[in-house]
Amino acid sequence: MTTLWERSRQVAAQTVLDTAVRLFAEQGYEQTTIAQIAREAGISQRSLFRYFGTKEDLVCGDQEALGELLKRTVEQQPAEMSAWDALRAGFEVILTANHPPERALELSRLIFDTPSLRSRYIEKRLRWQAELVPVVRARLGDGPGRPAPDTQAKAIVATVFACIDTATELWAGHDGRFDLADLYDQCLAAVRDHG
Amino acid sequence: MTTLWERSRQVAAQTVLDTAVRLFAEQGYEQTTIAQIAREAGISQRSLFRYFGTKEDLVCGDQEALGELLKRTVEQQPAEMSAWDALRAGFEVILTANHPPERALELSRLIFDTPSLRSRYIEKRLRWQAELVPVVRARLGDGPGRPAPDTQAKAIVATVFACIDTATELWAGHDGRFDLADLYDQCLAAVRDHG
DNA sequence: GCCTGCCTGGCAGTTAATGCCAAGTAGGCG
DNA sequence: CGCCTACTTGGCATTAACTGCCAGGCAGGC
Numbered sequence: 001m002t003t004l005w006e007r008s009r010q011v012a013a014q015t016v017l018d019t020a021v022r023l024f025a026e027q028g029y030e031q032t033t034i035a036q037i038a039r040e041a042g043i044s045q046r047s048l049f050r051y052f053g054t055k056e057d058l059v060c061g062d063q064e065a066l067g068e069l070l071k072r073t074v075e076q077q078p079a080e081m082s083a084w085d086a087l088r089a090g091f092e093v094i095l096t097a098n099h100p101p102e103r104a105l106e107l108s109r110l111i112f113d114t115p116s117l118r119s120r121y122i123e124k125r126l127r128w129q130a131e132l133v134p135v136v137r138a139r140l141g142d143g144p145g146r147p148a149p150d151t152q153a154k155a156i157v158a159t160v161f162a163c164i165d166t167a168t169e170l171w172a173g174h175d176g177r178f179d180l181a182d183l184y185d186q187c188l189a190a191v192r193d194h195g
Numbered sequence: 196m197t198t199l200w201e202r203s204r205q206v207a208a209q210t211v212l213d214t215a216v217r218l219f220a221e222q223g224y225e226q227t228t229i230a231q232i233a234r235e236a237g238i239s240q241r242s243l244f245r246y247f248g249t250k251e252d253l254v255c256g257d258q259e260a261l262g263e264l265l266k267r268t269v270e271q272q273p274a275e276m277s278a279w280d281a282l283r284a285g286f287e288v289i290l291t292a293n294h295p296p297e298r299a300l301e302l303s304r305l306i307f308d309t310p311s312l313r314s315r316y317i318e319k320r321l322r323w324q325a326e327l328v329p330v331v332r333a334r335l336g337d338g339p340g341r342p343a344p345d346t347q348a349k350a351i352v353a354t355v356f357a358c359i360d361t362a363t364e365l366w367a368g369h370d371g372r373f374d375l376a377d378l379y380d381q382c383l384a385a386v387r388d389h390g
Numbered sequence: 391g392c393c394t395g396c397c398t399g400g401c402a403g404t405t406a407a408t409g410c411c412a413a414g415t416a417g418g419c420g
Numbered sequence: 421c422g423c424c425t426a427c428t429t430g431g432c433a434t435t436a437a438c439t440g441c442c443a444g445g446c447a448g449g450c
Binding site for chain 3: 005033034035045046049053054055
């Protein structure tokens with residue numbers, strides 16, 4: 001354990017993060033420059049870029065770790081559980097592992113209101129999707145398999161994320177007044193329940 | 196008709212576009228600079244940015260117009276048609292109105308192989324989605340309305356686009372050997388058919 | 391044939407991001 | 421305790437995507 005180094009690195013990163021989120025909320029994402037964040041956080045621009053590879057990572061940087069967690073969670077659901085239910089379980093875990101709701105709401109609003117951020121966020125999510133496809137594929141009955149199993153798996157994963165996205169947007173739009181998991185269930189029901 | 200101006204503008208834009216797509220295909224998107232495109236197309240960098248606001252617009256710039264067409268098409272489907280079928284009809288029209296298949300394939304490959312392009316592309320489509328929500332909402336039976344109608348409409352639209360996206364990815368990945376509309380139907384079936 | 395108006399190109403400047411190098415500091419070792 | 425090594429930091433220069441500004445040119449109306 002390279003204790004002091006790791007620790008001060010952690011502290012510095014958190015300071016930068018707090019500064020950045022505060023400034024973004026105050027003046028908007030585009031209007032806030034890296035130079036300003038670095039100045040107010042008491043760090044050089046160069047080091048800031050070493051902590052966070054890009055400006056966008058300041059907002060949606062911790063998504064990588066969540067992706068790993070999501071994949072593992074879905075994998076570990078009981079084998080008899082359907083792909084849909086396994087994915088839902090994964091989603092649920094992500095929810096609890098995320099930021100405290102207060103901050104999650106702030107970040108969500110920022111992301112949904114800032115095109116470049118939203119784009120980057122989507123990009124990260126696409127990587128999750130790609131990783132989940134084989135996991136979901138393994139869970140599909142090889143039975144009738146009318147659509148090629150890969151097509152099926154890709155479509156299911158894409159739809160689940162579309163519903164997560166829609167639910168999150170609604171949640172952020174209503175200032176977190178509704179339950180995110182409930183909204184997700186409503187979205188999925190709207191898609192899958194015929195009639 | 197501001198004939199000569201409009202016309203030469205059109206020609207110049209097309210030249211730039213062809214040059215850009217060729218270079219992107221040859222060396223990749225990230226490796227191609229605006230300076231190079233401008234040089235080879237015989238235009239100043241400054242003017243290139245006047246034609247296409249951003250580098251990404253060189254690839255997915257003509258999406259705006261298609262969005263309008265999509266919305267109008269969905270609106271004009273017979274009133275008794277379900278939201279799903281109306282959206283499918285819109286998708287079908289888009290397919291025929293798009294680039295010739297050869298170029299569409301090339302562009303699709305470029306987009307799906309370049310993360311930043313793909314996310315930007317999805318972001319543009321999100322604007323279509325927002326415009327389609329009220330249209331789809333009007334088509335939903337006000338009946339039981341268990342999920343709030345807006346939630347329902349958003350979820351349906353998001354899912355349809357997720358399936359379009361998945362189908363396009365598969366189509367581009369298989370070099371256009373399958374029919375895009377067929378792939379779309381398979382994706383939607385994978386999502387909506389229980390079993 | 392001139393005048394007006396739009397368009398173009400060049401130039402400078404901003405911002406995000408990357409590479410390089412010198413300087414500082416933690417932690418191990420004699 | 422003092423040195424050495426490893427790692428980190430910060431400054432400098434550079435690139436690439438944009439943007440604003442201004443001068444000059446060319447189409448189209450009079």
